Amino acid sequence: MTGGFFDEAFDAEQLPDPLPNNPFGLLTEWFNEARERVSLLNWNTMGLATVDADGRPSSRMVLCKDIRPDEGVLVFYTNYRSRKARDLEMNPRCALLMHWDELGRQVRVEGLAEKSPEEESDRYFATRPWESKIGAWASEQSAPIESRDAMIEKIAETVTQLGLDLSMIMDGHPEDLEIPRPPFWGGYRVRAEAVELWCNGAGRVHERARWERTLPEAGQHAAGGWQSTRLQP
Secondary structure, three states, rough: OOOOHHHHHEEEEEOOOOOOOOOHHHHHHHHHHOOOOOOOOOOOOEEEEOOOOOOOOEEEEEEEEEEEEOOOOEEEEEOOOOOOOOOHHOOEEHHHHEEEOOOOEEEEEEEEEEEEHHHHHHHHHHOOHHHHHHHHHHHOOOOOOOOOHHHHHHHHHHHHHOOOOHEEEEEEEHHOOOOOOOOOEEEEEEEEEEEEEEEEHHHHEEEEEEEOOOOOOOOOOOOOOOOEEEEEE
């Protein structure tokens, strides 16, 4: 009898009913919509949580550079000597979080991280701005340094060590600089084993759903099918 009243009072964006078999179709739709509608420069920012060998958690922001719905994979790039990379070397389990306040949407992902193939990392690195390429070579990510001036000096030394022709920058053609990918820098693929999608709702009566699947063991080729569950807010 009161359903209509409460439907209006607690109006919110609704997840599909029934839920889709695979969450990555909707996840990708949200991701692409954020690209078009979110005003933030880094609309593809996502939190990455890892755990070290002693079980101590750590989180930081990275950029989601690719989503592969058919594989259930998200991709980010980093220095393989960074703290996050050391954590993932010891324990590949990690969690990702994307939150778009302007859209009232959130994505949570739990899964296993593995290094991307070298050729894939090479292709992405080639698309980066020249400053970012040099920075990747110069920075020992997460390692201490005494000052900002010391970091700038380190970058200058890196330019010399790479034998870069700075006249290309002065002439306005920095894209012609040939800067290879450092062997200690590259991508990670996070294979999702759980995905939760969330929509903001009035009165904090949010829309939530969770999908889970079993990832393949070594020697197996395919993950198990997704199982979905609606969750109370």
